[in-house]
Amino acid sequence: MLTQFDKVKGNFGFGCMRLPMKDGEVDREEFTRMVDAFLEAGFNYFDTAHGYLDGKSETAIRACLTSRHPRESYVLTNKLSNNYFQSQEEIRPLFQSQLEACGVEYFDFYLMHAQNKDVFEKYKRCRAYETALELRREGKVRHVGLSFHDKAQVLDQILTEYPQMEVVQIQLNYVDFEDPSVESRKCLEVCRAHGKPAIIMEPVKGGSLVNLPPTAQMVFDELKGGSNASYAIRFAASQEGVWMVLSGMGNMDMIRDNVGFMKEFKPLDDREREAVDQVCAIFRSQGLIPCTACRYCTERCPKGIDIPALFACMNRKKVFNNWNSVYYYQNVFTGEGTRASDCLKCGACEEICPQHLKIRDLLVEVAAEFEKEDT
Numbered sequence: 001m002l003t004q005f006d007k008v009k010g011n012f013g014f015g016c017m018r019l020p021m022k023d024g025e026v027d028r029e030e031f032t033r034m035v036d037a038f039l040e041a042g043f044n045y046f047d048t049a050h051g052y053l054d055g056k057s058e059t060a061i062r063a064c065l066t067s068r069h070p071r072e073s074y075v076l077t078n079k080l081s082n083n084y085f086q087s088q089e090e091i092r093p094l095f096q097s098q099l100e101a102c103g104v105e106y107f108d109f110y111l112m113h114a115q116n117k118d119v120f121e122k123y124k125r126c127r128a129y130e131t132a133l134e135l136r137r138e139g140k141v142r143h144v145g146l147s148f149h150d151k152a153q154v155l156d157q158i159l160t161e162y163p164q165m166e167v168v169q170i171q172l173n174y175v176d177f178e179d180p181s182v183e184s185r186k187c188l189e190v191c192r193a194h195g196k197p198a199i200i201m202e203p204v205k206g207g208s209l210v211n212l213p214p215t216a217q218m219v220f221d222e223l224k225g226g227s228n229a230s231y232a233i234r235f236a237a238s239q240e241g242v243w244m245v246l247s248g249m250g251n252m253d254m255i256r257d258n259v260g261f262m263k264e265f266k267p268l269d270d271r272e273r274e275a276v277d278q279v280c281a282i283f284r285s286q287g288l289i290p291c292t293a294c295r296y297c298t299e300r301c302p303k304g305i306d307i308p309a310l311f312a313c314m315n316r317k318k319v320f321n322n323w324n325s326v327y328y329y330q331n332v333f334t335g336e337g338t339r340a341s342d343c344l345k346c347g348a349c350e351e352i353c354p355q356h357l358k359i360r361d362l363l364v365e366v367a368a369e370f371e372k373e374d375t
Contacts, residue, residue, distance in 0.1 A: 007072075009044045079147060339371060
């Protein structure tokens with residue numbers, strides 16, 4: 001009997017967290033072109049979550065994908081996100097609203113979203129895993145799994161307690177692979193040990209591995225080969241146990257580039273791996289803030305501080321040391337009450353940060369850099 005695993009085409013998926021935007025809304029004309037190009041290239045896996053783009057991702061998927069293409073032509077993954085339920089009784093109404101928002105009668109994959117030690121305890125109290133398994137038995141979900149942001153030991157605990165999970169989505173890229181705060185390699189090893197195929201998110205680290213420091217860019221330029229994204233995504237897809245790599249693509253150029261090198265996927269060769277190692281070393285030596293701009297923190301910030309944008313300004317200041325980042329900090333990304341120094345130190349952002357960043361301390365550093373009298 002065929003499963004949704006069998007129906008997936010290729011090892012490359014469309015992550016719908018960073019869609020093209022226009023005037024605060026998803027640019028549906030552009031997204032429609034991207035969806036069609038992705039399907040025409042021979043791929044069919046789409047990934048979303050209820051909170052992506054404040055709910056606009058799901059409704060854009062309905063408008064641009066599910067209402068326009070036969071149900072059997074695509075595979076759709078959604079997630080049960082922590083912020084939207086506080087009890088077991090609230091899960092099914094939330095799930096139903098997700099089906100309606102996406103315009104489908106079932107999800108091919110349904111993941112327990114952004115699991116870490118504390119979130120997992122809440123999901124157990126609310127019997128979220130049990131509810132998802134019930135939905136699977138009812139045919140409203142074809143496969144159940146989880147997305148994960150914590151240490152490998154916690155992942156091992158979850159898969160030991162819930163061996164019914166069929167797939168695991170983890171963060172993995174060449175910078176995080178051996179990072180002790182992320183433990184990408186160790187998490188992948190846990191997936192393999194439990195026999196769970198791994199879906200990879202953040203292969204280009206929120207775009208950080210596309211927009212490289214100049215010294216790192218020179219390394220890839222010497223290869224005279226593919227794009228920066230190609231090396232990052234192919235690094236992730238080259239790992240043993242990886243079933244699917246997601247890319248959050250925001251325009252047609254990204255679609256063309258990504259599907260171009262993934263249609264006939266080839267693992268990194270020795271020369272490319274050596275270059276990736278060099279770029280990784282350079283990237284780490286810059287002392288950059290490893291923010292992926294997932295924007296979970298901004299949902300929690302009571303002051304409305306655009307934390308990822310301020311961290312991006314800080315990183316660009318370190319790399320280029322020019323006036324541009326100062327201008328953007330002062331005139332574009334901050335306003336009355338939304339500067340780094342306006343942080344209330346409440347810690348809500350740190351509770352949800354998948355990278356486990358010490359955001360409050362980092363904002364103090366950002367304020368010291370950009371709010372000096374001489375800037």
